[in-house]
Amino acid sequence: MPVVGGRFVDGSRGGYRRELDIAVVGAGVLGLATTDALVRRGADVTCFDGRPPGSGLSGGLTRTFRNRHDDPRVVRLAVAGRAGYREWERRLGRRLVGDEGAVYAGMGEADTAGLRANGVAHHFADAARHRELFGVLAPVSGRLLVDPGGGAIRARRVIDALAGWVGDRVVPADVHSVTVPSGGGVEIQTTEAIYRARHVVLCAGTAVPRLASGAGFEIPLRQALHARPHFRVREECRGGPLPCWVDRSGEFGEWVYGSPIGSTGSYVLGLIGPDVDVPFDARGALPPGSTMDTRVERLRSYARKAMPGLAPEPVGIRVCVMTKLPVGSDGFRVWHAPGVSAVAGHNLFKLAPVLGELLADTAQSDELPATLREIGDAAMGVA
Ligand SMILES: Cc1cc2nc3c(=O)[nH]c(=O)nc-3n(C[C@H](O)[C@H](O)[C@H](O)COP(=O)(O)OP(=O)(O)OC[C@H]3O[C@@H](n4cnc5c(N)ncnc54)[C@H](O)[C@@H]3O)c2cc1C
Incomplete structure (x- = not known):
């Protein structure tokens, strides 16, 4: 019996309609980090990915961790990201970012x-x-x-650690669409079932613009x-x-x-x-x-x-x-509307521990934390 997540909604024939509190779409480093943060907080969360974790932009063996960025706010996030990697290293008992500098x-x-x-x-x-x-x-x-404080991130090891921590919270299903119907909640049509969630976090990498368009976002990725x-x-x-x-x-x-x-x-x-x-x-x-x-x-x-x-x-x-994004290499933004948030940008592997926490905050409160609001304004050229 495949694990499909969520609870069966009464009256749905064959159980194809299910409901859950928080859905995360995508099991790359950001979706897994967000799911892990939510699992640790005791949240009802299910992560969907049609491919094995880490098959998308997060694939491969190495990424650079560096503190230097043009935008001081991204430097601040990188510092928090490095602290987050140390915490993950403590949980795993293995090194995830080298000391190469x-x-x-x-x-x-x-x-x-x-x-x-x-x-x-x-x-x-x-x-x-x-x-x-x-x-x-x-x-x-x-x-x-x-x-x-820079160094090489052991990317594959990070993905394996996160996938192990979140376990069967990852449901192997492709998401066809994400829409916001009248009557509340967000509808997620997948290969396994149709879900209604209170909040959906889109961490689907290259597919974020297409999926987010169903929630009315135009993402210029x-x-x-x-x-x-x-x-x-x-x-x-x-x-x-x-x-x-x-x-x-x-x-x-x-x-x-x-x-x-x-x-x-x-x-x-x-x-x-x-x-x-x-x-x-x-x-x-x-x-x-x-x-x-x-x-x-x-x-x-x-x-x-x-x-x-x-x-x-x-x-x-x-x-x-x-x-x-048009802003360039280190630019990213989190879009938010009631019930849906979506992240897009570049060079985000190093920020995964801190972005996972901030996306978990967004999903739980249904509000964008100030840190993400300010970064988003900068990414879109708002002074
Ligand atoms: C060549 C290269 C070099 C880089 N170098 C660095 C670096 O040095 N430092 C750094 O910090 N970052 C770097 N990055 C960027 C970093 O790797 C990405 O920002 C990060 O991995 C993005 O993770 P993600 O979870 O958002 O996306 P992804 O890893 O792409 O995860 C998205 C997941 O969503 C799934 N998905 C997509 N569509 C659907 C759907 N319809 N239904 C269900 N699931 C779906 C995919 O299968 C995928 O697993 C680099 C990236 C590249 C490509």
């Missing part, structure tokens, strides 16, 4: 305003010390910004394909410091981010910038004539110049969907 090139004092405003430890180091800070890096000019090759660290550089990396200097011809894959001896690189990803065509495929090869070639060329400690041929490539 994060190093940035091409940053000045103005870029550290958010770190200073939030009392986050950081310092500038003379780039002559590059090998001490980042064992595979070529000589660079200027100064490097060091964020010792851009989606494009992003290439992420990974490279082997050369034998002679193993054991050296291998931090997360953000290069906005342009010294090696590209803006690039990088992250170690745990302690596997592999390192991923990706391009940063407004035009580095390839938009889909109407079929959801690469448009005719376009290819990811040029992006991979740009990263190979970058690795050869900037990171001689990496073997120059990628040993694997992930092609993933990148989602962004």
Whole structure:
């Protein structure tokens, strides 16, 4: 008998109409973190996902945790996110964010305003010390910004831990639609049953705009394909410091981010910038004539110049969907109307512990917490 969640509504033939208090749509890192927060609070919550947890944007082995962001309010959330990861590590008894640190090139004092405003430890180091800070890096000019509290998130381990904690609160069902009928509640049509919930939290990643449109939200989430090759660290550089990396200097011809894959001896690189990803065509495929090869070639060329400690041929490539609001890379927003909330943006893995709590607050109170209201205004360009 499959677990379908919720309670059977009297008079529904065959039990296809059910009711529950809170539904979370999507078992990526945000939906799982929200469900986990609600389960710990004793809430009646069911999470729906038609695929195994972590199959969407949260897939893969590594993500960067960094404290530095342009918006001081996001820095404050990152600090809370890091504290949340420590708490998850305590529950799990295993490390979820490494102590590799994060190093940035091409940053000045103005870029550290958010770190200073939030009392986050950081310092500038003379780039002559590059090998001490980042064992595979070529000589660079200027100064490097060091964020010792950054590190590589063990993404798969996070998903497995959360999925284990929430257990059978995840119902394996696809959600067809979310609508707000007259008469109260929110209707969720799924492959398993039709549910009526008091509150629905949409954490469905790329599907958020479509599902949220049923609740009247217009969510301007851009989606494009992003290439992420990974490279082997050369034998002679193993054991050296291998931090997360953000290069906005342009010294090696590209803006690039990088992250170690745990302690596997592999390192991923990706391009940063407004035009580095390839938009889909109407079929959801690469448009005719376009290819990811040029992006991979740009990263190979970058690795050869900037990171001689990496073997120059990628040993694997992930092609993933990148989602962004018009505000850019670190922008996100939570939309809310009575009975429904929806989250969209980018670079949210690092914030999952704190966003999970804030989304749980939203679901329980049916009000948007002030922190999310302010961030939302900034994301949509409201002063
Ligand atoms: C290449 C890349 C690099 C990144 N780097 C970083 C980084 O360094 N640091 C960082 O913090 N973040 C990073 N991010 C962003 C981060 O991974 C995402 O912001 C985060 O994983 C989003 O999680 P989510 O739970 O919102 O979405 P998802 O993980 O996509 O989860 C949504 C879930 O909803 C399910 N779903 C969809 N439609 C339906 C439906 N109709 N019915 C039921 N279920 C449905 C999907 O199956 C999926 O499991 C990166 C992302 C990418 C792609």
